[in-house]
Amino acid sequence: MMKNSTYLSICIPAFGRLEYIINTLASIYKDAEDQTIPLADFEVIVSDNDPDKELEKLKELFPYQNFKYFNTDCEGFMNSFYALTYAEGSFLKLHNSQEIFKKGSLRVLLSLVKEYMKDKNALFFSGGLLKKGKTFTAGSFDEFIQKTSYLSSWSNAFGIWKEDFDAVKDRIDLNKLFPHTSLLFTQNNKRKYIVNDSSLFSTQFVSKRGGHNKFQAFTIEFPSILDMAVIDGDITALTKRNVIRQLMNEFLPSLFFNVKIAKRETYDDEGFKENLKRHFPKGAYYKIVLLSLFAPANIIWRKIRIKFLK
Structure with missing residues (x-):
C-alpha cells in the first residue's frame, strides 16, 4: 500500500483487553463488508505498548492487507501519539479499543474525510455526547472549545x-x-471546525477500569492545557471558566460516583480535594460530592438519549 493512498487511518492504542479489541476490530471489518467499502480506502492500526505482546495474535485473527500491528515501547497514554506515527492515511483518527463501530459508521467517517480533504478543516467525532445528534460547525478554535x-x-x-x-x-x-489534546490545541488556526455528534459507536463496559489518577488528570493536567491556551490567546478566559464549570457540574460528579460510591472504577483519587483549589472555585469539592448523588440518573438519561440518536 503506497503512502497516503488511503483516506482514513483508524489508530488504536492498546494494552491488553484482547477480547474487547477483537470485538472492536470485528465491528470495523463487518461494517466495511456490509457497506461494500474497499479495504484500500482505510487502514486499521493497533499500537500495543504491552511488553508481553499478547495482542500480537491479532495479526492472525485479522489477516487483512490494511491491518497493521505494532509493539511500541512507551508508557501509558503516550501510546496514543505513537499510534498516529504509524499511520499513512490522509486523515488519522484515534480510536479507543473498547468502542464498537455501529452500522454505517465507517461510511460516515470516510464521507467526511473525502468532503473536507481539500480544505483540511478540523474534524471531531463526539459520538452524541454533546446532545446534538448531528454535524455542526465552529468558526474559530475558541468557539470550538x-x-x-x-x-x-x-x-x-x-x-x-x-x-x-x-x-x-x-x-x-x-x-x-493528554498527548492527543496537546496535538488538538496546535490546530488553533483552522478556518472551520466540523463536529460530528451522531452516535457512531457503542462502548463496551470495562469493569474496574483504573490504572492512573483520573481525578488529577481533570483537575490539574487538562485545566493547565486550557490555561496555556488562554495565555497564548487561543481561547478566552470566559471559555476556560465555562469548561471548568462543566467539569465541576457534570464530569467530576459522575467520576466521583463511579469511583467512590459505586466502585465501578478503580482510578486513584489521591490529592483530589487539594487539587481542586488550583483551578476550581471555592467549595467545588462539596458541590461535586453533592452532585454525585444524582449521577446515576444522569448516566441513565445520557445512555437513553444517545441510543435514540441517529
Whole structure:
C-alpha cells in the first residue's frame, strides 16, 4: 500500500483487553463488508505498548492487507501519539479499543474525510455526547472549545490530517496524560471546525477500569492545557471558566460516583480535594460530592438519549 493512498487511518492504542479489541476490530471489518467499502480506502492500526505482546495474535485473527500491528515501547497514554506515527492515511483518527463501530459508521467517517480533504478543516467525532445528534460547525478554535467543552479531551473524538500531524509532531511538548489534546490545541488556526455528534459507536463496559489518577488528570493536567491556551490567546478566559464549570457540574460528579460510591472504577483519587483549589472555585469539592448523588440518573438519561440518536 503506497503512502497516503488511503483516506482514513483508524489508530488504536492498546494494552491488553484482547477480547474487547477483537470485538472492536470485528465491528470495523463487518461494517466495511456490509457497506461494500474497499479495504484500500482505510487502514486499521493497533499500537500495543504491552511488553508481553499478547495482542500480537491479532495479526492472525485479522489477516487483512490494511491491518497493521505494532509493539511500541512507551508508557501509558503516550501510546496514543505513537499510534498516529504509524499511520499513512490522509486523515488519522484515534480510536479507543473498547468502542464498537455501529452500522454505517465507517461510511460516515470516510464521507467526511473525502468532503473536507481539500480544505483540511478540523474534524471531531463526539459520538452524541454533546446532545446534538448531528454535524455542526465552529468558526474559530475558541468557539470550538466552547461547544465541545471538556469533551474536547476525549481521545476517541480526536482526529488530525496527516499533513498537519507531520508538521507539528516533532516540535511540541506533549502532555503525558493528554498527548492527543496537546496535538488538538496546535490546530488553533483552522478556518472551520466540523463536529460530528451522531452516535457512531457503542462502548463496551470495562469493569474496574483504573490504572492512573483520573481525578488529577481533570483537575490539574487538562485545566493547565486550557490555561496555556488562554495565555497564548487561543481561547478566552470566559471559555476556560465555562469548561471548568462543566467539569465541576457534570464530569467530576459522575467520576466521583463511579469511583467512590459505586466502585465501578478503580482510578486513584489521591490529592483530589487539594487539587481542586488550583483551578476550581471555592467549595467545588462539596458541590461535586453533592452532585454525585444524582449521577446515576444522569448516566441513565445520557445512555437513553444517545441510543435514540441517529
